[in-house]
Amino acid sequence: MEIGILGLKFTGKTTLYNAITGAGAATGQGGVDPNRAVGQVPDPRLDLLTAMFKPKRQINASIEWVDVPGFEPSGEGGVGDATKFLEHARRVDALAQVVRCFDNGVATPDPKGEMETVALELALADLQIVENRIERMNKDKARMGKIDNPLEPPLFERFRETLEEGTALRTLTLNKDEIKLVSGFSFLTLKPMILVLNGDEHGVAPETVEAARALGAEVVDMCAKVEEELGELSEEERAEFLADLGIDEPAAHRMVRASYHALGLRSFFTVGEDECRAWTVRAGALAPEAAGVIHSDLQRGFIRAETVAYDALMAAGSMAEAKKANSVRLEGKAYEVQDGDILNIRFSV
Ligand SMILES: Nc1nc2c(ncn2[C@@H]2O[C@H](COP(=O)(O)OP(=O)(O)O)[C@@H](O)[C@H]2O)c(=O)[nH]1
Ligand SMILES: [Mg+2]
Known part of the structure; x- marks a missing residue:
């Protein structure tokens, strides 16, 4: 799973990317190539499970981040490079747009204007694809007297109207066939998106x-x-710093979780003496699919999932107590895994 960080130039994208991944990429630069790195998904629940089970190691879930080069608005007066740079965001699964709310001493921040501008650029980049496709369909029709899929022309006309208004395609309601039809086009404005308001030390x-x-x-x-600096501190120093600020966890952690959630991803945990680990499943996944994330053998030979909800385990204080309280259930193949479930897969191959 990949998330693209995008926005105008010098909004703090690379700074955020560094805070999330620890990649240490150069900031304050233009650049034309994206940065890529894997970042852990922080989860206080996993930290507390580790405190409970004291395993040899803790393994967090992870996501891949793409720091898309910033662009200037195209159109009148702009350099028109947005569409080109936005190509780097086509293959990601979700977008995080960074909006400058801090004063950089060069230009007064204009977050509302910036959000409108970027929304328009994303719509324009998608519009180009839609128009190319419509042109193509018209040519095919003229040449062969028919079109492959009669669903496509009206849908693309609808897309064109929407995008011409600067509106994101994700605001439209699409049926199953339509979703399937457009999945190969990688429309930017169809991807889930979160907004990151990047302020100064005093907030937004x-x-x-x-x-x-x-x-x-x-x-x-x-x-x-501040988040980038936090990432460079030792764990103790960071805890002290956060206590001074009166907050529990870095904002970048919240941001990563919000992105993870927006992507439709959920976590379940496995616990034991060796490791406590968070695993990623899509929302709605059934128990065998979750088992398969751990190992294909566990999915193939799935029998039951010994399941306890995170809150129930914490309330009980230990796995033994949770069992006594009947909080540990045996779930079968039709069980829909819930975010925060602790699973122990019983299987036989
Ligand atoms: N005051 C302030 N400056 C920031 C913040 N984030 C980034 N900057 C500065 O803004 C400049 C551009 O940051 P960079 O991350 O390279 O922006 P990018 O072009 O969007 O990747 C750098 O000089 C950063 O130090 C922030 O939250 N507050
Ligand atoms: Mg950058």
């Missing part, structure tokens, strides 16, 4: 947060620069 103005929420997106506000 509440009205800016409200304006972003009004766009219907998941919003995280933070100061990427």
